[in-house]
Amino acid sequence: MSAADGDPSLRGPRGARAEPVGDDELEGLFAPFLGHPGVLIAVSGGPDSTALAVLAARWRRARGEGPMLGLVTVDHGLRPGSAREAEAVRALADAIGLSHRTLHWRGAKPTTGVQEAARAARYRLLTAEAKARGSGAIALGHTLDDQAETVLFRLSRGSGLSGLAAMRPASRRDGVALLRPLLGLPKARLIATLRAAGVPFVEDPSNGDTRYARARLRVLAPLLADEGLSAARLALFARRMARADEALERATDQAGARIGLAPWQAGAPVRLDLAGFGELPKEIGLRLLARAIDQNGREGPAELAKLEAMLEQIYARLKGEPSPFRRTLAGALVAIRRGELCVSPAPERRKGPASR
Template sequence: MSRPADPAAAFAGAMAAAPPGPIGLAVSGGGDSMALLALAADWAAASGRALAAVTVDHGLRPESAAEAAMVAHRCAALGIAHDVLRWADRPPRGNLAEAAREARRALIAAWAARRGLAAVALAHTLDDQAETVLMRLARGSGVAGLAAMSPVSAAGGVVWLRPLLTVRRAALRALLRARGWSWVEDPSNRDPARDRARARAMLRLLPRLGLTPERLAMTARHMADARLVLDEAARQLAARAVLWGGHGEARLSPAALTGAPRAILGQLLADLLTAIGGRRHPPRLARIEGLIARLDDPPPAATLHGCLIRRAGAALIVCREPARAAPPVPLADGVTWDRRWRILGPAGAGLSVGALGLPAARAAGAGPGAEILATTPAIRSGGRLIAAPLLGPSAWRAEPVIPDARRRRVLTGL
C-alpha cells in the first residue's frame, strides 16, 4: 500500500476541486485545523486565492474564548480575515454534542453566505475517516454509511471541502512542530463515553490484524464509488415510484417498487424519509430494513424518522410527522424552517414562522389531509395566525427545500 500523501501535496491536489472564489476555513484551534490554516496560507500565497477563517466558540469550556483568540492572533499574523461566532441558543436538554455540531454547521454556513465564500474547507483527516468507518461498521451501516465523509459535498447552500482526508493526523502534528506552531487538544477526544474516542482507541489495536487506518479509508473510497452507482439507480426508481405533492408530502407506489433490489430500495427510502423528516442524517439501516419488510402489507399508519407513513388506497403517503415539526423561528426573508421550507417575504418585529398545526389545518377544511397541512409553514404575529402561504395568497411564499445536494438529485433529479 502506498504511503499517505505529503500534507502540502495532498492539500494542493484536493483544492483543485475547489470552485473559483474565496475559500473559508473552519479553524477551532485543534491540531488538525491549525495545520489546515498553515497549508491553506501557503496554498493561497502560491495560487493568489483569498481566504477567510472562522472559529465557532460554543461556550462549553472555560478555555474556548482563549482558544478562539489564539486562532485570531495566528490569522492576523498571516493576513487572513478571521471571525469568531458564538453559539447563543444552546438547548436546555438533549444531546448537547449533536446540537453543537448542528449549530456549528449552521453558523458557518450563514457566515460563508455573508462573506460570499465559494466553499468552506474542513480539517477532517484520514484518521477521522477511518474512525468514521469503524463506528459505522459497528452500527451495521450500508453502502452510503460506509462511504463516510466525502472530499467535496454540498449542503445548506455551501460547498464543503475536506482536503486532508488522505493525510494522517501525525503528519499534521509534525508539520506544526516544524513551524513552531501551538495548538490545543480537545479533552472530549479522550472521553471514553464518546463513540469517536472509543473508535480512536480501537484503531491502535487493529493494525495487528492488518486493518490499518489507510485500509479503512480505502474501504470508504470504494463505498463512495459504489454509492454513485446506487444513487443513480435510486434516482431512476424515484422517477417511477415517487410523486411529490404540493405540501411537502410524497405519494409512494408500492407496485412500482416491486422487484427493486433491496439496496436500491433502501437508499431511496432512506433519502425520502430524511428529506421529508427534516433530518440531516438518514435512519439506521435496521429501521429501513424493517420498513421494506412491511411494504407488501403496511399498517394503516406508522411513524419513522420524523415522518408519518399512512396507507391511501394502493399507495403510501409519506409526510412530516406533526409532533416532530420544528418549533417556530423568527421570520426573516429567506429563512429556512424545519430544514424543509424556505420562506420568502417581508420580515417584521414579532413575526415568526412555525407549523400551521392540526386545529388550524382542520379549520381550513383540509379533511383527511389535515396531518399533511398541519406541518406546513404558517406566519404568526405574537402567536396569532396571520398567513399560511400554502393555503392561499399572502405576502409570503414557501418553497420546499432539500438541503443536501446529493439527496436532492436522487429524489427530484435536480
Template sequence: MTDTHSPLPESVWERCFAPLTGYPRLAVAVSGGPDSMALLHLLRCWTESRGDSAEITVLTVDHGLRPESASEAAVVADIAGEMGFTHRTFRWEPDTTEASGIQARARRARYDLMARYCHEAGIPALLTAHHLDDQAETLLMRLARGSGLDGLAAIPSRGDWAGIAIHRPLLDVPKARLIATVAAAGLPYAKDPSNTDSRFERARLRKEQAALQALGLTPEALALAAKRLSRARAALDEAAAEFMASAVRLSCAGSAEVDGVRLRDAPDEIALRTLQRLVAMTGGRQEPVRLAKFETLLDDLRADHAAARTLGGCRIVAGSGKLQIARELRRDGIAELILQPGERALWDNRFVVSLADTAESPVTVRALGEAGARDLADRTPWLNDIPRFARFSLPSCWRNQALVSISCEGLEPDAVRADDTFNARFVHLWDEVGS
C-alpha cells in the first residue's frame, strides 16, 4: 500500500475481511480509539456490501484506569447501536497494589473477559484493530528484549485465545489510513493519553519515530521484516504440529503426555515449540513464560534431571521415558464458577462448561481436588488413565457442597454422575490451536 494517509477504499477492506467469510457470528473489540472505531466502521461497510447475515457483537472493556473510560465505553455502545450491532461492556478492576506491568495485565484481562463472553454466546471469532504501526513497534520492543524468532515475527494475523479465533484484518494497514478512514466517516474517537506517556515503552518508541525513520526503520520496513519472519515461524509451527501429532498424547481431560526420548532427540526449535504449546494449552493461560525458562527445562530434560517442576501454571513430571504436563492446583486453588441452568461459560481458560436448562438448580464448578480424586478413584475407572496430579484440576460440578458430577467430553461416562445436565469440554484440542 503506497498511499498511507487516505481512507481505505473498498478494494482494500474487501481483501482485509475476506478471511472472515463464513463465520455465522463475529465479535469485534472496540475501545473507542481511532483504530478500533475504523475497524467497526469498515466491518459495517463490509457486511452491508455483502448483504451479510452474520451476527456482529461489539465488545468494550473498561479497564477503569482513566476517569473518562466509562463515558468512552458509553459512546461506543451508542454508535454500535446506531449501526444495528449488539454491544457489551465489561469492567476490569485493576490491582492497584501492583504498579508494574499494568498494560500487560490489562491486555490479558481484556482477552480473558472477551473470550469468556464469546464462549458463553457461542461466538467463534473475535476481531481486533491491530495495524501496521503496532506490528513495527512490537518488533522493535521484542528486539530490545532479545526475543527469539516467534517474538520478532511479532503479531500474527490469526491466533487464538482460550479456544476463540483471533483475527486481525487490518494488520497491513498504516495507522494514518485508519485515522483518515474514521475521520471521513464522521465518527468520533477517544484519545488515550497513555499513548504519549513516556512511562510506557510504546510511547517512548513513538517519540523516537523520526530518528528511526532517518535510519530507514520505517513502520513499513519493520512490518515487512516481521511478515518475512512470520513465514519462518509458520513453517516451524507446522513442523512442530507434525511432531506433536505423533509424539504427544493430549487428553480430553486437559493433560498431555510426551514421548521423552523423541523430545530429547528433536531439534531444539521443535522441542521448545512443543513445550511452549503444551504449557499454553494445559496451564490455563497463566503469566507469559520467558523462552529462557523453556530452554532451561529442555536442557534439564536432556540431562535426565527427572525432578518434578512447575512452569506457566503447569506441573511437569519426567520419568519412565515420558513427560507429563497438566494444570497445577496451587494452594489458593482455581477460581470457582456459578453456573445457572441453561448457561455456558469458560472455566479456568481451559474448559467450556455448560448446564442444561433442565437442571433443577444452579451448580458450582470447581477443581476436583486431591480429596475428591481419591474418593472417586475406585468408582471412576477413567480417572486412573489420567496422571495422578492431573486429576486434581479436573472440572467438577457441586450442589449444596455435594459432588454431583465430573465430566470431560470425549472420555467415558463417570460413575458419580447424578444427572446428565453438566458437561465440560477441553477447548485446546488440536484443531483449535492457533499461532
C-alpha cells in the first residue's frame, strides 16, 4: 500500500478511495461560467480553491473559448505566512496560464468575531474587484463538506428555513454573481485531483483551531457520519430546504401583490391590507414582514427571533380589540392604523444632551 493509499484525506464516504475529478466532468461543473464575460476565481492556496483554479483552467483550455479567467487572492494579514501563500498562488497562476492579483485587507482588525469580519472583508474586496474588471462573476471553492458544515452551523444558531438551505450553487452579492461549481464534490476528490497532478497546496491552521465553531464541527463530522448525518445527507437536506424556500418565496410574492395597497417603491412606506395580512399562513406573513422591514429599515436584516415576536404581537392585535400598535425593528417603524399594516423608515433616534 502506498502512502497515498493510507492518507485519510483521500478517503471518501465509507472509506472508499476518492477519485480525481475527470475531464469528462468539467463541462458540467463549469457550464455556469459561460453566462459571464469573465470570472474571477478566489484562491487562498488551500486545496479546495487550488483545485478550483486548476480544473477551471483545464476546462477553459479544452474548450478553446469562453470567459476570461483570473485568480484573485485576498491577504487578510492575519497570519505571518499569508503573504508567502499569496505568492504561491501567483506561481500557480503562472503555471496554469492565468493572471493573478492579491487584494489586501487594510486597517485595524477586530479582537472578536475575526472570522466573520474577515469573511465580510473578503467578499467586499472580491466584489469590488469584479466590478472594476467588468467580470460579472466570482467563483468560490466551496465543497460538499463546506455545505454540510454550513447546515450544522446555521442549525446550531437557530436559523430558519432559508438559512438551512445553506449555500446555493449560484447566488448574487452586491450585483455580482457568486458561483460555486464544486459544491457537489467532496473535499477528498479535490485533494486526490491535486495529488494526481502534482500540484502543491497549503492548509490554513485556523481550520483546525477549535476556538472556532466550524473547526469544532469538523471534529464532530466523523461521529455524525457514523449516525447517518454524512456530508452528502446534510447537503441533500440543504437542497430540499432550498426547494421549499423557493416555493415559499413565490407564495410571498403572490401574497404581497394581493394584499398590497400601493406599489412597493424605494423610499415609500409599505402598506398592506391588515385583514388580508391576518389571513396569511404565518410563514408567509413572516416573510412579507421581513421584506417590508428590509426595504425600509436602516440597520440591516432583522433577527429572526425578533421578527417572530413582532409577528405574534400583530396577530394578537388582530384577534382582540383593535388597539394602537407602533413598534420599531431594524430601523423600520411598523404600525397598525385604519385597517392597514404600514412599514416605513423609523424616525431618527434623538441624541442625548452633549456633555459639558
